[in-house]
Amino acid sequence: MGTSVVHLARLRLFLFIILFSSIIGQAAFGAENDWLITKPPLINKLYDTPNDHGKSIKIEWLSAEYDSAFIPEGYIIQRADSPQGPFDSIGFVPIVNNLYTDYEDVINKKDYYYRVAVTGTDITSPVEGPVQASGQWFHTGKTTTFVFSVVFCAMAIAILIFARRGVQFYIRPIGGINAIDDAIGRATEMGKPILFVPGLGTASDVATIAAFTIMERVAKKTAEYQSRVIVPCYYPETMIVAQEVVKSAFMDAGRPDMFNSKNIFYVTTDQFPYTAAVNGIMLRDKPATNFFLGKFYAESLVLAETGFEAGAIQIAGTDEPIQIPFFVAACDYTLIGEELYAASAYLSRDPMRLGTLKAQDWGKAILVVILVLGIVTASVFGSDFFIRMLDVNVN
Amino acid sequence: MSFDPGVWLAAILTLCIFSFLYKDNPFYKFAEHLSVGVSAGYYLVVLIRQTLIPAFVNPLMAGYWHVVPELPRSFGIFLLIFPVFMGILLFARFSRKWAYVARYPIAMIWGIGSGVVIPLVLQNHVIRQLQATMVPITVQSWADIGNLFIAVGVLTGLVYFFFSKEHKGLFGGTAKVGIWILMIGFGSTFGFTVMARVSLLIGRIIFLMKDWLGIIG
Structure with missing residues (x-):
């Protein structure tokens, strides 16, 4: 912010000098x-x-x-x-x-x-x-994005209509998701709490939203087993959503009396102090199970390594490709990218959520077809028709 | 050895954090609590000075309520007041009776966040990646082998992330190739990032040895 102000000031000074010298030059x-x-x-x-x-x-x-x-x-x-x-x-x-x-x-x-x-x-x-200057309601350079959005949304709505009519969808087993219930049971048997870290994403990040849906499942099981779940949050609004999610899960489990909002708390919005605090929780409260689900950055290995040292069973998942290797190396189970999004639907077995997964698969099938067509036309005919067709101009 | 109190403080706090490598101890606890407290306080001030004051207090005090000149003044006032009102609603959580009201701003954050993020993700993570993958595969140069690897990697990776079909037969084999390629990618990322982390450690060691102790030149 400060740098841009300085740049603007320099630009204005430069412009002023040019204009001033131009006026002098013109006069002379x-x-x-x-x-x-x-x-x-x-x-x-x-x-x-x-x-x-x-x-x-x-x-x-x-x-x-x-x-x-x-x-x-x-x-x-x-x-x-x-x-x-x-x-x-x-x-x-x-x-x-x-x-x-x-x-x-x-x-x-x-x-x-x-x-x-x-x-x-x-x-x-x-x-x-x-x-005259005027604003435009529609950005013509983003027509491709608009068409893709409409197609994917239409597909999702169509499949949701089928789901409502009772059509059953098959979802393949996803490694790591089945371990969630076992991990909660383990914590209960050991009489230790469960740590759920929703990552560094904001409440509206896709990965954080996926983490909330898994959190709901974890909290419900925790309430059923009469265990304790600790949720340290990076953003205050994430904390509010997490409290709501855990509270409603405890109510669904018929144990609203067990809900303690102090177990879901805000730490700080600074990456490494937050990491230091979560590390401290892992070493002092000794949770038996750690969930690292959501958006993670450079702190992923530090968290996963500390949890490993503390002897906890760890289930992680993120859509940040750079961080997945660290979770694969230091956690017992890792949900890779889209598996994190699929996990909530898979766990709930709710036809509506399974329908959205099915819609995603149809979307991917369309992408594969477009991709194959694009590669074939580029290789055989030397044409960039599909590349141009997908062009997005944000300027 | 440095006589700068700032350097001493930084060095002592660095050692406090490094002591975690041995085990949890009071020095680490002190550094941890200090950094959490300082950062929370710091971000509170940043939010007040960079968001609340310039976006709300200054326009309000200056009487500059006409946020969008083309729109009616009343709408400008609404745009200024409404976000603050929604923010205040978040504090309803402290009341048992009105706690549910806090869900409205959260719904707004989710709605706006999703509306902004979904087209961006589609644009940058789907459409642009598709374009970049549409590479010609011929047998004219070594670069074509790279192109072939990109195409096969993306297609098999996409097959791995199909959830509504069982990974069996040809489909299962393709998915297996996909996860292998993903793992090779993860391995290289791991090595690369570990190197970057080691360079961060070297930076810290140089700070201790040079800036603090003055052992190395």
Whole structure:
């Protein structure tokens, strides 16, 4: 934040120096240099920046032509509210460029007029305008994303309708998920608590949401076995959701009296102090089972290694590809990437949730087909048709 | 040896954290509690200064309630006040009677979060990856072997993550190739990251030996 402010200040200072030297130059030599410009610049495109929220206008011009004895530094972009002026200088562009995007306090739906002046001279392009800035509701560059979203959502809704009608879906066994119940039972037998770490993701991260659904299952089993579950949280809002999830699970299990909100607590929103605190819990409370499910970063190995040293059975899962190897190395069971999302549906056996898994599989099948077509056309015909078809332009 | 109290403090806290390698002890506990307390306090101040004051207090005090000039003033006021109101609702958790009210802002966080994240994930983790995988596979250069490996790896990896079909026969064999490729990838990532961690350790050791003790030049 601070760096960008400094950069902005430097940019403004640079612009000011250019404008100031240009004014001085024009006063001293402006008219003298005018004859060296054989053709003034000409604005050929003046338009509202597409696919944005407005507040910007793009100006393109044909470069000025000049005598080789005089090479101007660049162009000064000038703007006015009426064709007669007065024109304010709003930006500088080096001589090699001929595109400028005006973000300088542009108001949507207001007429603006532009001209381009050559530095060191009194030469300007003819005035062009009016042009207005406006926001767009639909980003045409993201049409592919929109189409994919609609197709996947439609597929998910269709399969959910089938699920509601009682269609049964098969889900293959997923290694590690079956161990969850055993791990909770082990903690109960040993009379030790269970540690559930929902990771460093925010409450709205997909991995954290998946972790909450598994947490629900773990908390319910914990309540049934009359054990204790500890949930240290990285974000305050994660803590609130976790408390709600555990509380409703205890109520579902018929043991609301056993719910203690103090077992689900906020630690800190700083990665390694949080890790140090969770390590401390593992060594002092000696949980028999550790769940590391959610979004994890560099702390994954530190946590998993400490849990291993403490002798706990460990089940981990994350969608962060870089961290999965550490969990594979130091945990008893690891849910790899999408298995984490599948786990909640698999555990609940709820037809609706299983339906979403089925929809995901259909989505993957479509991706495989597109991928094979793309590779075949690229290899056999040398065509990049599918690559272009999927193009996403975020600018 | 350094005479800078800041360097001494950093060195002592580093040693306190390193003492965890032996076993849990009061020095580690002290460093742990100190870092948790300091970071929690620090982030509270950061949130107040970088979010609450510039996004709410300053516009409110300056009377700049017209957040979106194109929209009616009343809507601008709503955009300024509503998020703060929803934030205050989170404190309803402290009341037994009104605790359920805190679910509304949480629902809003989830809804907005999902709405923002899902298209982004689709765009960056699905569509762009698809494009990058559509590589031509010919037999003209060594690079083609790499392309072949990318294509086979992605396709078999995708097959492994099919959940609604049993991994048997040809499908099972393809999935097995997929998990092998994933494991090879995990192995290389593990080695690479461990190297990076060792370099962090070296950085800490250099700090202790050079900046603190002055043993090495």
